Amino acid sequence: MTRSSRLPGFYKLPLAERRAELARALHLDDETALLLSHNLLDEETADHMVENVVGVYGLPLGIGLNFQINGADYLVPMCVEEPSVVAAASNAAKMIRAGGGFVAEADDPIMISQVQLTSVPDTVHAKKRIEAHASEIVALADQAYPSLCKRGGGTRGIEVRVLERESQSGPGMLAVHLHVDVRDAMGANLVNTIAEAVSDRLAELASGQVGLRILSNLADRRCVRVRARIEPGDLATDSHAGEAVRDGIVSASRFAELDPYRAATHNTGIMNGIDAVVIATGNDWRGVEAGAHAFAATKGAGGGYGPLATWKVGRGGLDEGCLIGQLELPLAVGTVGGTLRVHPGARLALKLLGVERASELGMVMASVGMASNLAALRALASEGIQRGHMSLHARSVALGAGATGEQVELIAAELAESGDVRPERATEILARLRRNGGFSGIQA
Ligand code: MEV
Numbered sequence: 001m002t003r004s005s006r007l008p009g010f011y012k013l014p015l016a017e018r019r020a021e022l023a024r025a026l027h028l029d030d031e032t033a034l035l036l037s038h039n040l041l042d043e044e045t046a047d048h049m050v051e052n053v054v055g056v057y058g059l060p061l062g063i064g065l066n067f068q069i070n071g072a073d074y075l076v077p078m079c080v081e082e083p084s085v086v087a088a089a090s091n092a093a094k095m096i097r098a099g100g101g102f103v104a105e106a107d108d109p110i111m112i113s114q115v116q117l118t119s120v121p122d123t124v125h126a127k128k129r130i131e132a133h134a135s136e137i138v139a140l141a142d143q144a145y146p147s148l149c150k151r152g153g154g155t156r157g158i159e160v161r162v163l164e165r166e167s168q169s170g171p172g173m174l175a176v177h178l179h180v181d182v183r184d185a186m187g188a189n190l191v192n193t194i195a196e197a198v199s200d201r202l203a204e205l206a207s208g209q210v211g212l213r214i215l216s217n218l219a220d221r222r223c224v225r226v227r228a229r230i231e232p233g234d235l236a237t238d239s240h241a242g243e244a245v246r247d248g249i250v251s252a253s254r255f256a257e258l259d260p261y262r263a264a265t266h267n268t269g270i271m272n273g274i275d276a277v278v279i280a281t282g283n284d285w286r287g288v289e290a291g292a293h294a295f296a297a298t299k300g301a302g303g304g305y306g307p308l309a310t311w312k313v314g315r316g317g318l319d320e321g322c323l324i325g326q327l328e329l330p331l332a333v334g335t336v337g338g339t340l341r342v343h344p345g346a347r348l349a350l351k352l353l354g355v356e357r358a359s360e361l362g363m364v365m366a367s368v369g370m371a372s373n374l375a376a377l378r379a380l381a382s383e384g385i386q387r388g389h390m391s392l393h394a395r396s397v398a399l400g401a402g403a404t405g406e407q408v409e410l411i412a413a414e415l416a417e418s419g420d421v422r423p424e425r426a427t428e429i430l431a432r433l434r435r436n437g438g439f440s441g442i443q444a
Helices: 015-026 030-036 043-049 085-098 123-132 134-144 146-150 188-206 242-258 260-280 285-296 344-353 358-380 386-400 406-418 423-435
Strands: 061-069 072-079 103-106 110-120 154-164 172-181 209-215 223-230 309-313 323-330
Touching: 015 030, 015 072, 030 344, 061 085, 061 260, 061 344, 061 358, 072 085, 072 260, 072 344, 072 358, 085 223, 085 260, 085 358, 103 358, 110 123, 110 188, 123 134, 123 154, 123 172, 123 188, 134 146, 134 154, 134 172, 134 188, 172 188, 188 209, 223 358, 242 260, 242 309, 242 323, 242 358, 260 285, 260 323, 260 344, 260 358, 285 323, 309 358, 323 358, 344 358, 386 406, 386 423, 406 423
Parallel strands: none
Antiparallel strands: 061 072, 103 223, 110 172, 110 209, 154 172, 223 323, 309 323
16 A cells, blocks of 8 residues: 655644544554554553563654655654654655655675684684584574574574684684574574574584673674765755755765764764664664664774764766765664564554565664754754754753643743743743733733
């Protein structure tokens, strides 16, 4: 069923109507639509998920609009506490859509399972010996998870890495990697089981001892790449011409390549979008974060920490003079198993997204990351970030002061207009509103 991610005016609707509009746009059945208006995680389920549960902690669930990826439209569920992330990503996705949409590709879902071998007396010999027994190890790994092979996954190969050569001060250390195709799972449990199943034989072959057996979160065999193209005219703001914004974004990208202090913030902008989708879909955002930053550790101009996405001016053909963005990062995320089995909100998010394959989910996440990055850089390269943030921040301040219903918008508008967004000011306005029986009485 084709769907459009363009829902003009969506943000202006009251919450209940927004839900109804989403249900219409996605042709949701009544039961699913009803779920949207419920608390998406009940206490009983929460109590089974982790230990010592005393409550359920909520986050806003927003919808990223305008996303078109490899020609298909997606309405993207995003869970995030930071104001402006959803709006900014939706706005940037609209610009990218106008330039032809996101073009994305994903590697096969290969996870790395690590077995540490210690006390290895002759690391060069041990490496050769293990490599000579690679097919035996792969078969042993596949026996540990026959159902994975039935689903088309399984161990594809091994790599032996000498981490420390033996010396006078002691024996050496190896890390043996098993490359496991985990299909649509995130794969942590799968690859941990496999590491444990093959470790004794590996230690025997190396004449060493078994150390750790666990996945690596640097899932660099499971990367996603996204490209986008934006016409300069689509980047223009009220006060800045499109070409000037484009050049500012290119300069910001170079800044991140040259300076790890800037690259960390640049990457935060990317992860703002990615994490929001990772959390909404019940995936492991700590693992994704660790993988992203470990991957970024070699992306700088000098070979150190650098940006996950870079922006250049396009040359030739349709790209001539356009802003061209490229993003690459590992994304170990799944559409089956793990939290998804138990969390109704995560299942709902995947349903809204209409995604079944983990690789497709990764491409959506990376596109949202790229949109978030573009939106932040566009604001930074023109008016600065604070102007847009201020009105959204004002809303949080109003809520924090105890405003409810219509009061939130009234107070936020007055705070933003006056440029004084302090909580004390919000409390004063709220007191005045209450005295006036709800009437704003905004002073000229
Ligand atoms: C804020 O959460 C993210 C930004 O700082 C990203 C950036 O500076 O590129 C706006």
